[in-house]
Amino acid sequence: MNPGSVHADENVARLLITCADQPGIISAVSTFLYHHGANITDFDQHTSDLRDGRFFLRLEFQLPGLQQNLDSLRTTFSERVAAQYRMEWSLTPSSEKKRMALMVSRHDHVLMELLWRTMRGDLPAVIPMVISNHDDLRGEVERFGIPYHHIPVQGDDKAAAEKKALELLDGQADLVVLARYMQILSPDFVAAYPQRIINIHHSFLPAFVGANPYQRAWERGVKLIGATSHYVTEDLDQGPIIEQNVARVSHRNSAEDLKRLGQDVEREVLLRAVRCHLEDRVIVHGNKTIVFVK
């Protein structure tokens, strides 16, 4: 009966499921959990014929002795329920903090927010490292006791730089967050962390895809500017959108103002997207996300 707050009860877990829809799935899942002594405390499910009858579910349950029984629970669930419905699924204890590596260039605003939130226990994560193509933010990062790796990216050594980053990340990160990292990742890099690289784009996608969105927004005379957080795919700025928001601007605001105002939106949007991912609230289907908002 835990409401799923940030301060996770060690006996609480989250189950994410997607599969082709058919009658009986909820009965099968909930009966399985009941027979294993679990009490479901939050259950959010949706099926849409517009998505060719796809079933999406996130639930939280409380189970005394969760930690000791986790392996057997996963095995049994896999055999008795998941296999029958060909589910893609994950079962994650709420107390398990994901390892979130950060990549950044020179802008500090979203980096600082993620560092500060994580360090004060407001985000359920640990930060194993920060990787940057510049050395500017080393001091800010290291004072939190977090390793800072400077990997310059210049001209034709981009492949070497990515190789070095992948080696550092190997086995150390469940998630990579691009906190205004101004380099385009290669398909190989992306493939190493499918649906586990989150980017913040400084426009309301799909408007202003590409470079200099604030300048272009100012030139177009929009009345709202925005930011978009999405999973990174091979196609630049085209990955599944997790979260977006906007802020109102006026003719009194210069292009420089838009950039400053936009940074606050970026900060807020990336934080919300990362929080949803860390709390296992996101399922990716095709190029879209299902986000089970609290």
Next chain:
Amino acid sequence: MNPGSVHADENVARLLITCADQPGIISAVSTFLYHHGANITDFDQHTSDLRDGRFFLRLEFQLPGLQQNLDSLRTTFSERVAAQYRMEWSLTPSSEKKRMALMVSRHDHVLMELLWRTMRGDLPAVIPMVISNHDDLRGEVERFGIPYHHIPVQGDDKAAAEKKALELLDGQADLVVLARYMQILSPDFVAAYPQRIINIHHSFLPAFVGANPYQRAWERGVKLIGATSHYVTEDLDQGPIIEQNVARVSHRNSAEDLKRLGQDVEREVLLRAVRCHLEDRVIVHGNKTIVFVK
């Protein structure tokens, strides 16, 4: 696999449940539905220990031949599931439009919105009548073919006026909406429609309880004005809140402006609250609401 749109499939129904929480409820409900041939397409459940372990559920399911089997489904569910868990519950076909009586004084803005939305099929309701303590809006109402009853309320004939209104409503209304009805209803009237009278208050409750909220908001110099829709109880402006919203104002706005801007908020907030009620998205528990937002 119907996504639950306004255009209701005749084989879709909604089930609302609340009871004390315990393990096994979801299993019992979903297995019951599965065995009766239903496919659950949307399932939203929450339990909170902060509300002393109360279980709240709204689900939608699709069942071929729903209409013919509705009575037996209700009876069987009552006997086999609801009784065991001491549930308060309702099972409602999505195609069943609620009868929504409107009460209004002189302001037309929310009345017109509800009339217009209902008539164009945008709200799943029928409007059996409009009751007013003034005759001003008769023309607007009657041109939609809806009966308009003028029941003046003056001095000590308030009890008689209420009696007349209750007689008109008797057996004709599932829901009474106070669309800026400027009379306080007696406890007897309220008791006749428990959790079925919806009011719109022109402030962000609990700020500015009582009369003249816009004038008082202007005098206090607030930067946002609001509106609140709530179920009517015996205590004025104290009933369970269904929906609220705000709008930004500035020093350039006079008290008269606040009233005009606020009317747009009232219109939007009451519409959303009424829509939630009509789509069976609201459970009242104590003096609070659980609203299963789409």
Next chain:
Amino acid sequence: MNPGSVHADENVARLLITCADQPGIISAVSTFLYHHGANITDFDQHTSDLRDGRFFLRLEFQLPGLQQNLDSLRTTFSERVAAQYRMEWSLTPSSEKKRMALMVSRHDHVLMELLWRTMRGDLPAVIPMVISNHDDLRGEVERFGIPYHHIPVQGDDKAAAEKKALELLDGQADLVVLARYMQILSPDFVAAYPQRIINIHHSFLPAFVGANPYQRAWERGVKLIGATSHYVTEDLDQGPIIEQNVARVSHRNSAEDLKRLGQDVEREVLLRAVRCHLEDRVIVHGNKTIVFVK
């Protein structure tokens, strides 16, 4: 000292000015008005070097006997102030209602809002006529006592249809509002009403330029949908933006839901854009607008 409310004082006027910036303009304008007995009650000015030193001003003033002195005031202002600074300017009594012709196809939601607002005195306009390429909405329009002209547009008679519309509008309209008019206007038509045709586009421009924006927004999986009101220019969906807004959507919303939710945003955004134009709050400069918001 009138606060500029909708209920216009007959002695209140608005002055809109734009010109190249240089010192002394405000002194010249305000001293001119002072010497003519006017009291300025609201003054909103902005200059931006980013717009190559362009001066933009909207002010309201109160002048006893305004109506009798309007012609001489305009003449004198033109000679003594405007000429010197090469101003583009307009001087408009607040009590003067603009004539707003509406063009519509089959969607009624923004049309009804504009009709209803205007008829109850909430928009400072008169509606001389509604022109439509369909006959569907005749009844709704005519019951307000407004002429409804059905001008079908089929195949190669588009030029003839436009010609007929222009003849009807000739001398009758200060402003043309496209209230979901689903035909593209020719450059000749647009040239007849420069910066005086307002359109509502059902997306957050520049995202989803062109047809079927809701379907495309649903396919892209955006988390906010929007609407944009802009002046019509020769370039489709590229004219100066007056107003925009967004609404939050989720995976529970079908493409059909997006359309329904978006219609409410369209209604609100067009209303605000039209109100700004009617209250002389908009200056167009290049492909952008300066909107002096209340």
Next chain:
Amino acid sequence: MNPGSVHADENVARLLITCADQPGIISAVSTFLYHHGANITDFDQHTSDLRDGRFFLRLEFQLPGLQQNLDSLRTTFSERVAAQYRMEWSLTPSSEKKRMALMVSRHDHVLMELLWRTMRGDLPAVIPMVISNHDDLRGEVERFGIPYHHIPVQGDDKAAAEKKALELLDGQADLVVLARYMQILSPDFVAAYPQRIINIHHSFLPAFVGANPYQRAWERGVKLIGATSHYVTEDLDQGPIIEQNVARVSHRNSAEDLKRLGQDVEREVLLRAVRCHLEDRVIVHGNKTIVFVK
């Protein structure tokens, strides 16, 4: 022609004026500035008869050699313009950073935001000191190189504690910001910094005046929670409101969640209020503020 960005041009200044309204004020002010070689780049004025004909003005101007001529400009303006109209006024160079002392108890969220923004040059202020009734946040503050004064407040030594704080502040602060300082200031303390102490209250005032607003908001079942920044006066939570905002909450949110979500609103609202004050955008009149928003 500087647009008034944060990165202040040393030749730009701001003039704030309020007085009883009468014709000719704008002419007098703008002509004075013109004759002294200034170019007005932003001018925002409003008069309201509802506020008994009070005149409010904020303008920005550019004047070559501002710094050298500031004293004589002030003297001359005082004699030739301000005296005649009995103006309350201030003339402030945009490049002049206000000294902002912070007082805090144990919550770090708004303190960190103000520190971080100021240190990166995003707020035009310097922070001479932080005063706290607890020692918890010393490390966070001192690493920015800012003096941290721990002044415990216990039982009957409150007067002594305030005396000590006033001595520390004396001559060092233009502004005192209560960044979640959980002590009520005495009338004497308030009188020492009239209209220069800014507080953040963790509710949407006037709702939930007093203690524990989040718990009370949760119990009332509101659908939006808010925060309010206001100038401190003798009357607790009753001072002139500078800024407010809200965030949406649902039945899934516990009282603890409301507190966490509310902290983000507090942070944003206090930041905006402080920024307005620092940029000389606020005039207090009676118990209300006129805020000239960018």
